[in-house]
Amino acid sequence: RTVVLATRNAKKVPEMRAILADAGVDVDVVGLDGYPDAPEVPETENTFSGNALLKARAIARHTGLPAVADDSGLRVDELNGMPGVLSARWSGSFGDRTGDRDAANLRLVLDQLADTPAERRGAQFVCAAAVALPTGAEHVVEGVLAGRLISAPLGANGFGYDPIFVADGETRTTAELSAAEKNAISHRGIAFRRLAEVLRDLL
Numbered sequence: 001r002t003v004v005l006a007t008r009n010a011k012k013v014p015e016m017r018a019i020l021a022d023a024g025v026d027v028d029v030v031g032l033d034g035y036p037d038a039p040e041v042p043e044t045e046n047t048f049s050g051n052a053l054l055k056a057r058a059i060a061r062h063t064g065l066p067a068v069a070d071d072s073g074l075r076v077d078e079l080n081g082m083p084g085v086l087s088a089r090w091s092g093s094f095g096d097r098t099g100d101r102d103a104a105n106l107r108l109v110l111d112q113l114a115d116t117p118a119e120r121r122g123a124q125f126v127c128a129a130a131v132a133l134p135t136g137a138e139h140v141v142e143g144v145l146a147g148r149l150i151s152a153p154l155g156a157n158g159f160g161y162d163p164i165f166v167a168d169g170e171t172r173t174t175a176e177l178s179a180a181e182k183n184a185i186s187h188r189g190i191a192f193r194r195l196a197e198v199l200r201d202l203l
């Protein structure tokens with residue numbers, strides 16, 4: 001059984017692969033690299049689950065294979081839940097998937113919180129994990145990781161907002177955790193372990 005990962009974010013791919021493999025789902029996971037004509041899916045929904053389903057459906061239709069998608073982001077309490085579904089393009093860089101984009105997004109959030117004291121710097125990472133089959137069957141689940149934002153980046157692992165995010169109960173940022181340590185607690189780990197259970201029944 002084969003599933004295709006409906007993402008072009010190269011930093012998500014190893015996390016999605018490792019979490020599904022550790023969950024023991026017996027699937028052959030292929031990336032989108034083999035599908036250069038796969039559509040760029042506009043993320044027009046205002047929920048993580050809605051956008052994850054849009055991506056999974058479009059790629060299942062294009063490839064004729066079951067497709068698994070991730071839509072994720074950071075909710076910042078002081079910004080009323082923003083950047084949320086806009087996390088990848090918060091600094092206005094739509095379509096760009098480079099480290100420069102991530103750095104600009106992180107910098108903007110830090111600037112927006114410049115005057116916010118530690119006790120008001122709560123934030124949550126959210127991940128919606130969706131599967132869509134060419135038959136039209138689909139399912140979506142979510143995972144959340146609560147924590148707080150520090151005021152200067154620390155650590156070189158992970159991606160995106162990891163260097164400024166410290167999960168509840170941790171002293172290190174998620175960019176200072178190893179890949180395995182991050183996956184064990186992360187929003188993506190929670191969501192994709194739930195999705196693994198769904199895949200067992202659905203595939």
Ligand code: ITT
Binds near residue numbers: 097158159
């Ligand atoms: P695809 O849509 O192709 O999967 P994308 O990067 O555009 O790639 P999203 O729209 O889901 O993906 O945006 C997710 C953004 O949220 C990502 O670019 C990061 O800025 C942030 N993010 C999500 N998960 C994260 C994590 O585990 N650590 C740090 N930042 C994360």
